[in-house]
Amino acid sequence: MSRLTRSRGGARLVMLPAALLLLTACTGGTPTATEPSTPAAVVTPSPTPSPTETAAVDVTVKPTRPAALDQPPSADGAAAIAAYFMELFPYANATGDLADWKALSHAECIFCASVITTVETKVAAGQHDQGGAVSITSAAGTEVNPGSFYSAKVDLTQDASATLDASGAVVKSFPGPKTFHVDVALAWDGTAWRLREATPVEVSNP
Structure with a gap:
């Protein structure tokens, strides 16, 4: 996946009673046995449940097309798109x-064109990517010029991925997850939305 940047079962615990001793008076007399104490209870912690595994996202399934693509332009629509x-x-x-x-x-979006070139080059070489799912954490839009120009800020995380050849062998791997902030410029031409530019920047995790 080309990156967005340019650039226990529980242990069983058992408490055992101490050995019981017979005590005899020093001056003689009938030995008296000490009454045995009640054995301590056996404590068995409940097993700790295993964490639930999250199913991997199938990136070969097309994302759901947002309703905003068929609605009048707005800042919220720009964020969704x-x-x-x-x-x-x-x-x-x-x-x-x-x-x-x-x-x-x-047509003038450099980021858009670079992705097209990258994908077409891989397809021509019989390659494809595996993994790299994107999870949007936030998206907010702003109206720059009412009814025509908008901007959006998108924060996301991207899973680890790899580029595979036709045999399934790994050509290149990309570690993850990675966090990105993306500034996006959009335009409404009166009939359709167009992405004029996108600038992804990797965010360092603290």
Whole structure:
């Protein structure tokens, strides 16, 4: 996956009673046995449940198309479309399907074009990506010029991924998860949305 950046069962605990001693008076007399104490209870902690494993996201399934694509332009719509565009990134790299990516890409969008070139080059070489799912943590839009120009800020995490050849061998691997902040510029041309540019920056985790 090309990165977005340019650039226990519980242990059983048993308490055993101390050995009982017979005490005899020093001056003689009938020995008296000390009454045995009640054995301590056996304590068995409940096993700790294993963490529930989260199923891996299948990046070969196309992301859900947002309703905002068919609605009048708005800041919220811009945020939803920018997030959707980022979700298309691993899908395109895994399947080679660039139809929706191209439909949203403005002719002057450098980031958009670079992804198209990368995906087409891999497809030509019989390669595809595995993993790299994107999870959107936040998306907010701003109206720059009412009804035409908008910006959006998207924060996301991307899982580890790898580029595989036709035999399934790993060509290159990419560690993860990684966190990114993406500034996006969008335009509404009166009939459709277009992404004019996207600038992903990797965010260092504390």
